[in-house]
Amino acid sequence: MSTSAPALEVDRLTSGYGEAMVIHDVSVTVPAGQIVAILGKNGMGKSTLLKTVMGFLPASKGHVRVGGEDVTNLTPYRIARRAIAYSPQDQAIFQDLTVDENLRLGLGMQTDYARGLERVSGFFPFLAQRRRQRAGTLSGGEQKMLLVARALLSRPRLMLVDEISEGLQPSVIQRLADVLRGEREALGLGILLIEQNVRFALKVADRFAVLKRGEIVDSGSATESGIEDRVNEHLTV
Amino acid sequence: MVAILGVMALAAVAAGPYLLDTYSVNILVRSFLYGCIAIALDILWGFAGVLSFGQSAFFAIGAYGCGLAFVHLGLSWETAIAGLLGGAVLAAIVAAFVGWLAFGHGVSELYVSVVTLVLTVVVVQILYSGGDFTGSSSGLSGFDTFDIEIETWFWITGAALVLSAALGWILVRSDVGRLLVAIRDNEQRCSYFGISGSGIKILVLVFSAVVTSLAGYGYAAYTDVVAPDLGGFQFGTELVIWVALGGRGTLIGPAVAAVVIDFISAYLSGSLPFIWQLFIGLLFILVIVLMPQGLGGAIASLCRRLWPWPMDSPGVARLAAVRADRIAREHAAPAIELRGVARRYGSLRVLEDISFVARQGELVSLVGPNGAGKTTLIRCISDGHERSAGQVAIQGHDIGRLPPERCARLGIGRKFQTPNVFDSLSVAESLRIARARLEPPSPWRRADEIHLPEAALRVVRATGLDRSLTTTVRHLSHGTKQALELAMVLAMEPRLLLLDEPTAGLTKPERTLIGAILVDLVANHDLCILIIEHDFEFVREISSRIIVLHQGRLVLDGNVEDVVSSELVRTIYVGEQHALRETGA
Numbered sequence: 123m124s125t126s127a128p129a130l131e132v133d134r135l136t137s138g139y140g141e142a143m144v145i146h147d148v149s150v151t152v153p154a155g156q157i158v159a160i161l162g163k164n165g166m167g168k169s170t171l172l173k174t175v176m177g178f179l180p181a182s183k184g185h186v187r188v189g190g191e192d193v194t195n196l197t198p199y200r201i202a203r204r205a206i207a208y209s210p211q212d213q214a215i216f217q218d219l220t221v222d223e224n225l226r227l228g229l230g231m232q233t234d235y236a237r238g239l240e241r242v243s244g245f246f247p248f249l250a251q252r253r254r255q256r257a258g259t260l261s262g263g264e265q266k267m268l269l270v271a272r273a274l275l276s277r278p279r280l281m282l283v284d285e286i287s288e289g290l291q292p293s294v295i296q297r298l299a300d301v302l303r304g305e306r307e308a309l310g311l312g313i314l315l316i317e318q319n320v321r322f323a324l325k326v327a328d329r330f331a332v333l334k335r336g337e338i339v340d341s342g343s344a345t346e347s348g349i350e351d352r353v354n355e356h357l358t359v
Numbered sequence: 360m361v362a363i364l365g366v367m368a369l370a371a372v373a374a375g376p377y378l379l380d381t382y383s384v385n386i387l388v389r390s391f392l393y394g395c396i397a398i399a400l401d402i403l404w405g406f407a408g409v410l411s412f413g414q415s416a417f418f419a420i421g422a423y424g425c426g427l428a429f430v431h432l433g434l435s436w437e438t439a440i441a442g443l444l445g446g447a448v449l450a451a452i453v454a455a456f457v458g459w460l461a462f463g464h465g466v467s468e469l470y471v472s473v474v475t476l477v478l479t480v481v482v483v484q485i486l487y488s489g490g491d492f493t494g495s496s497s498g499l500s501g502f503d504t505f506d507i508e509i510e511t512w513f514w515i516t517g518a519a520l521v522l523s524a525a526l527g528w529i530l531v532r533s534d535v536g537r538l539l540v541a542i543r544d545n546e547q548r549c550s551y552f553g554i555s556g557s558g559i560k561i562l563v564l565v566f567s568a569v570v571t572s573l574a575g576y577g578y579a580a581y582t583d584v585v586a587p588d589l590g591g592f593q594f595g596t597e598l599v600i601w602v603a604l605g606g607r608g609t610l611i612g613p614a615v616a617a618v619v620i621d622f623i624s625a626y627l628s629g630s631l632p633f634i635w636q637l638f639i640g641l642l643f644i645l646v647i648v649l650m651p652q653g654l655g656g657a658i659a660s661l662c663r664r665l666w667p668w669p670m671d672s673p674g675v676a677r678l679a680a681v682r683a684d685r686i687a688r689e690h691a692a693p694a695i696e697l698r699g700v701a702r703r704y705g706s707l708r709v710l711e712d713i714s715f716v717a718r719q720g721e722l723v724s725l726v727g728p729n730g731a732g733k734t735t736l737i738r739c740i741s742d743g744h745e746r747s748a749g750q751v752a753i754q755g756h757d758i759g760r761l762p763p764e765r766c767a768r769l770g771i772g773r774k775f776q777t778p779n780v781f782d783s784l785s786v787a788e789s790l791r792i793a794r795a796r797l798e799p800p801s802p803w804r805r806a807d808e809i810h811l812p813e814a815a816l817r818v819v820r821a822t823g824l825d826r827s828l829t830t831t832v833r834h835l836s837h838g839t840k841q842a843l844e845l846a847m848v849l850a851m852e853p854r855l856l857l858l859d860e861p862t863a864g865l866t867k868p869e870r871t872l873i874g875a876i877l878v879d880l881v882a883n884h885d886l887c888i889l890i891i892e893h894d895f896e897f898v899r900e901i902s903s904r905i906i907v908l909h910q911g912r913l914v915l916d917g918n919v920e921d922v923v924s925s926e927l928v929r930t931i932y933v934g935e936q937h938a939l940r941e942t943g944a
Contacts, residue, residue, distance in 0.1 A: 139834060163866050164822075164838030211837050211864075212777050248730065259704060262776045262860075263729025263893075285837070288863045289776065291728050291893055293934025318838065318864055357866045 127190030129154045129280045129312025130175070135184035137174040138336075143182065144170040145336040152280065152312040154189075157302065159315045159327035159344060161353055167336040168316045169211060172282050175314070176208050177201045188280060204280075207273035211284045215265050215272075217258030221249060224257050228272035242271040245301045246294075262289045270298065274305060281313045287322045295319070299326045320353050332356045365525045372517030376510040383622075384513050388581055390621040391516035392574040395523045397601050397617035398610060399567035404599070405608030406531055407563045408468070408543030412595040413475030416482040417454065417568040419590025421446040421575025423486070426499040426585035431492075434503040439580075446572045453478070454568035458561030479592040486587040498586030505580055512581050519577070520614065523570070527610050534791060534800030537784060539563065541792045544781045551741065551779075552851060553767035553796040600643050605655045612655015676787045678825060681810035692755025693718045694855045694887030695740060700749035702735050702911075709735045710911045713749070717904075719854070719885045722877060724898045726891075726922070727908035728931055733891045734776055736908065737857045740889070741766050741773045753855060768796070772853030774861050776891075778840035780832050786843060787828040790815070793847035814880050815849035818842060821872045822865070838864035845873070849880075856880070858890040862897065870894070874901045895933060899923060907932070 130152040138144035145167040152158045160168050173179045175186050177198040186194045188204045202208065207228075216224055225242070226235060243250035246267040252260070257268060266289060273281055287295050303326060305311050317323035324330060324344045331341035332353060340356060342349070376384050396414055403409050424446020425439075432438040457478055461471035486493045493499070507515075530536055538559070542549050546556035579585045588594065598617075605616025620639065627635040650657040693716045702710040710732045717723050725733045739746040740753075743761040751758045753769040767773075781789050790809050791800070798810065811819065819825050822842035827835070835843065841864050848856065856877075862870040878901050880886045892898050898905065905922040907915035909931050915922060922928055 164842075164864070164869075165836040169836065255707070259707070261730040261732075261734060267729070285864060289729075289860055289893060291932055292895055293932060294729060295893075296934045318866060320867065354867060358868050 127154075127187075128152060129156075129189060130314060131185075131187040131190075132171070132175060133185040133187065135171070135174060135181055135186065137170060137179050137181045137184075139170075139179070143336070145174070145333070147184070148333070148336070148338055149184075150314070150331055150338070152314050154279070154312050155306055155310040156328045157306055157313040157315060157326055159317055159323035159330045160333055161317060161320060161323060161330055161357070162333035163357055166333045168333055169284055170336075171333070172208070172210075172284055172314070172316060175201075175282060176206070205276070205278045206280045206282065207276050207278035208282045209269045209273050209284060209286060211288075214269050215257045217256070219257055220254050221257055221260070221268060222253040224268060225249070225272055225275055228275040238275045242275050245274070245297065246271055263291060263294065266290055267294065267298075270301070274301075277309060278311060281311060283313060284316045285318060286315075287317065287319045295322055298322075302326050320350060320357070324350055324353070361525055361528055365521055368521045368524070369518065372514060372521060375517065376513050381509065384509055386622055386625040387618070388509065388512045388516050389578065390618040390625075391513075391520040392578050392581075393598075393601070393617040393621050394520045394614040395516075395574045396571045396598060397605065397613040398520075398523045398527045399570040400598055401602050401605075401607060401610050401613040402527055402531065402539075403563055403567040404602060405610070405613070406536060406539040406543065407560055408539075409560055409564060410472045410599070411475040411564065411567070412472055412592055412599060413457065413478040414567070414571050414598050415592065415595035416475070416478045416590045417450040417571040418575035418578070418594070419482055419486065419585075419587070420450045420453065421572030421577075422579035422585045422589050423493065423499075423575075424449070424572065425504075425576045425579035426502060427493070429502040429504060429580075430494075430499050434505075439505070443573070443576050446576055447569050450568040450572035451565045454565045455561055458557070458564045462557035462560050475595070476592055479590055479595050482590040483587045486590060493587075494585075496587060498584065500584040500586075502583065504583050516577060516581075519574075520618075524611060524614055529803050531610060532805065533803050534795075534805055535802040537788045537805075538792060538795055538800050541781045541784060541789075544783055545779065547763075548779050548781065549792070550762065550764040551767055551771075551773050552793055552847075553764050554792075555764045600639070603653055604643060604646050606653030606657070606659070609653065609655035609659055612653055612658075616654065676791070676805070676807055676809050676828065678787075678790075678816060678819065678828075679808045679810050680813055680816055682812070692752070694721070694754060695889065696750075696752040696755075697740070698750045700736070700739055700751060701747050702732070702739055702745065703747045708911055710739065710746075713908075713913050715906060715913065715916055717887050717889060719887050720881055722881045722888045722890065722901055722903045724890050724892060724902040724905045725908060726895075726898060726905055726928070726932065731908040732911045733908055734859055737773065737859055737889070737891065741771050741857055767851070770854030771857060772848040772851045772855070773857040774844050774848045774859060776859040776863075778837065778844050780840050780844055780847075782833040783831065785829050785831055786824055786835070789832055789843060789847055790819075790850055793850040797852065811846075811850050812852050814876050814884075815846045817876050818846040818849060818873060821876075822846075822869055838866075838869075841865060842869070842873075854886060856886055856888040856890075858888065860891055860893065862892065862894070870897060877901055 128151045132148060132150045135148045136143055136146050148171060150158060162168050174181050177196050181194050185192055188206060193201050193204060225239060229235060229238060248264060249271055260268060266286060270286060299322060302313060306313055315323060315327060327344040330344045331338050396418060400414050403411055424442045428438045428442025457474055461474045487495055489495060542556045542559055549556050601617040601620055602613040606612030624635060646653060695717045698714050700710060700713040713736060727733055740751055742763045743758045743766060753771060756769055758766055787809060794810060822839060824843055824846060845861050862873055874897060877888055881888055899919055902919055904918055906913060907922060907928055914927060915925060
């Protein structure tokens with residue numbers, strides 16, 4: 123694997139459920155150390171894109187490359203072993219395990235749990251205080267934070283994040299933005315972010331792309347001025 | 360369509376005795392009876408999701424009803440009817456009792472399978488210990504029974520099978536049939552619509568028990584033998600296997616499987632006594648592995664591929680507006696009144712001493728950090744079993760320990776935090792289920808119009824759901840499911856709306872529209888709305904009042920300006936780096 127290869131390269135990907143294709147010819151590149159936000163209305167194929175990248179849905183055309191290596195249509199656990207952390211929209215924590223046990227599962231082969239816990243509970247302090255609580259009894263927002271913490275604990279090369287700001291209080295959303303930007307710099311982490319909260323997404327991301335009826339209709343740098351209005355325009359029509 | 364197939368099937372039954380040899384006719388009478396019970400079991404398991412191993416017990420109750428009446432009372436019209444009714448009534452009582460045991464509050468789905476399995480053991484033991492009265496292990500035989508030709512039996516049982524299949528077919532395709540699927544899919548959501556899932560499952564179990572006991576009666580009258588084995592779990596399990604092989608949830612598949620397997624068994628068990636059982640076992644494993652939908656399911660999906668003929672979509676239902684009953688403020692009682700409500704999980708105190716009153720015409724936002732207890736509070740208001748202490752009154756009625764379906768009938772509509780919908784129903788069917796308590800569904804037809812109050816219609820149209828009425832909910836995106844659940848809750852015409860992050864996952868324009876709809880409901884229809892939202896800008900625009908929770912306690916209760924200017928809210932909730940004006944999308 124060459125170091126210059128992008129963290130994720132989605133190359134003219136077409137996929138969907140059964141006969142019905144949801145995304146068509148979608149190409150997105152996430153360079154290492156960059157955050158790319160995918161924006162779009164509901165049902166435009168955002169989650170489908172992530173599920174296909176992760177191998178939960180078969181790609182009928184196109185390729186998915188991670189760090190230059192072709193992983194198209196591998197099984198999800200093989201893709202995850204390429205140091206990819208995936209935070210799906212719901213049902214992603216182990217309800218009957220404790221906070222501690224959930225976090226440890228994110229650790230994979232690494233053994234230094236204490237250091238890792240210290241790092242992630244720096245982001246979300248409640249984690250350290252509630253280590254023995256059953257994760258299913260956390261509130262909806264706390265479960266989301268646990269999910270991000272677990273993903274970051276694995277020191278991934280690439281993170282796929284589906285609507286992570288949903289249900290979080292404003293101050294936590296701000297912290298989350300800082301955390302993601304900090305980690306991307308510190309670890310050279312590539313992040314593909316799916317968001318409904320346009321302001322949060324543009325604040326975090328380096329680049330953005332708008333998905334409409336399964337196709338990318340707009341993309342560019344997220345830091346230019348006037349981007350928010352431009353994106354909202356796409357969401358209204 | 361059903362009529363044509365029914366007439367063809369009846370014609371086949373009529374011609375049967377002239378085409379088949381006596382031995383086949385003799386066997387088929389029994390097979391037809393088994394076909395009827397397979398249909399009853401498929402409605403119970405394939406549609407209502409209740410896996411019963413105890414159908415054999417109901418069969419035995421019906422059979423002994425006949426045997427006992429004829430042996431002890433002799434053969435007459437009176438005793439024949441007494442035996443028939445006695446068996447059916449006893450089967451219904453036993454089924455109701457089993458259902459009451461098995462579908463209790465918070466009992467796992469598996470429980471009914473265990474209870475019905477035990478039922479077979481109990482019934483067999485009772486029959487064994489009945490001495491001369493039940494004939495113990497040798498059962499009852501050689502009693503006087505109806506003097507009817509085999510051919511006539513063939514016609515009667517064949518017609519019964521065709522009739523069961525036709526009635527079953529009509530039932531499962533009706534609105535009631537969809538309701539059964541909804542209960543199987545998501546009983547929790549149904550109970551918050553005010554529908555008692557356990558009550559309906561008990562009804563279906565009783566219905567299937569009665570049908571099964573009637574078949575048992577026919578069996579006893581025809582074969583002139585009843586034995587304890589009829590009620591055993593072996594026969595009960597065999598029935599389940601037939602249904603699974605034939606295709607659970609296809610109705611015709613299980614009936615055909617029951618008839619064919621029983622018929623072939625009769626021929627082969629003589630020549631290949633043990634091998635035949637082994638063959639059925641292997642076939643069962645193969646079908647379960649290769650065709651989880653059973654043979655019937657596999658054939659149905661093959662047919663659908665060959666003829667893309669819309670078998671499953673009997674016309675698209677139209678949406679129609681209905682005027683929500685505007686209830687005058689009949690009682691001055693507030694919409695919600697909480698006094699000292701607390702919720703503890705062991706030593707964990709999630710809520711402590713929450714008291715407030717909210718009236719009709721108020722839109723109250725519940726705000727607070729993640730983990731403050733907001734969702735728990737909503738749970739305590741909508742389910743009497745949730746709180747550890749304190750009182751909750753809805754429109755002046757103390758909810759006590761009422762279950763969610765009874766709370767819903769007081770006028771509560773609750774939307775959950777993550778979309779809580781019916782995965783295998785279509786959008787239109789889901790909306791229809793939400794109306795089930797206001798407009799009881801028909802057991803023989805599907806409504807071609809879905810009546811929705813204006814607010815629900817507006818949500819449906821604003822989020823594009825009206826263009827995907829036939830889409831299966833499983834295939835909707837996360838945000839669209841949120842919108843669908845909101846529309847369903849509004850369709851109930853609630854007086855008190857409890858909304859847990861209703862716009863999460865929706866776009867900004869959709870949010871704005873939903874905000875406007877909620878404000879309209881409060882202003883013009885006198886609803887009371889309690890809403891949890893994190894988009895502070897949105898909260899400011901729509902709320903008439905804000906309640907702040909922090910670490911399980913109510914820390915602030917005031918109008919929008921009080922809360923927005925509060926230093927406390929800034930510290931614990933919004934974040935210190937940014938002024939309030941900048942937050943929210």
